[in-house]
Amino acid sequence: MSARIITVFNQKGGCGKTMTCMQLSASLALRGFRTLLVDMDKQGTSTIWAGQGGKDRSFPAEVVSLAPLRERMLGEIEKRAENYDFIFIDCPPAIESSIPWAALNISDIALIPVIPLMDNVWASREAKELARRAKTENPDLLTYCVPSMSRRGNVFKACTEILQDDLEIPLLDTGLQQRNAYGESQMFGLSVHGVAGASAAVKEVEALADVVLKNLGFVVEKKSGRSKGAKNKEEVV
């Protein structure tokens, strides 16, 4: 079985692309899926992050930088696809770069993290437009906005409502709230699963991972909080 490919993109810097990619890839790796994160940002945040862990406590998913290859990363990803269940692509903050376009063309699912603030809402329009264009080449592509770093308040509520208004590229109702645990996980080279006292963060990461799996056709078992992947409701992973 070839890997399912999940691209996290948006031209907006600092909206939580790397955070979403890192936490989700860790979640799926901890569930026993063979998971690779391809760092396509030349800043190399995810690669550096994964390199912070100690020998005894390493980052759960494999992380590799293919940023220097730019859109030629496609060939490398295709070569690796047989060896993984999931490949995440962490994109650079540039929609006009050839990287998100190339990534969207081979993806099963695309996630656009959006902080519910007006500038993020405006910027998300361009990202959505790219996803719509990519769908003409890759008709099965599923695209969702993911609320990132949300907090309570009028602005967050108003922006959430605007984002909810798009039926073609819906806003997921699960996302990562603003929490210290996320920054801590970065400091230790881990995901929130490895941070003491981070149960609220773990819960929302797991909920988001469940949503991603369900949208990819997996059956997610409710009771344990862990999912068993089952494509077409037949295979049990």
Ligand SMILES: Nc1ncnc2c1ncn2[C@@H]1O[C@H](COP(=O)(O)OP(=O)(O)O)[C@@H](O)[C@H]1O
């Ligand atoms: N849910 C969150 N809670 C707290 N801090 C966060 C959260 N998501 C991201 N951050 C922090 O916000 C900054 C930008 O996030 P990052 O994922 O690197 O954005 P991007 O990859 O889109 O540029 C980083 O310093 C990151 O640690």
Ligand SMILES: [Mg+2]
């Ligand atoms: Mg990033």
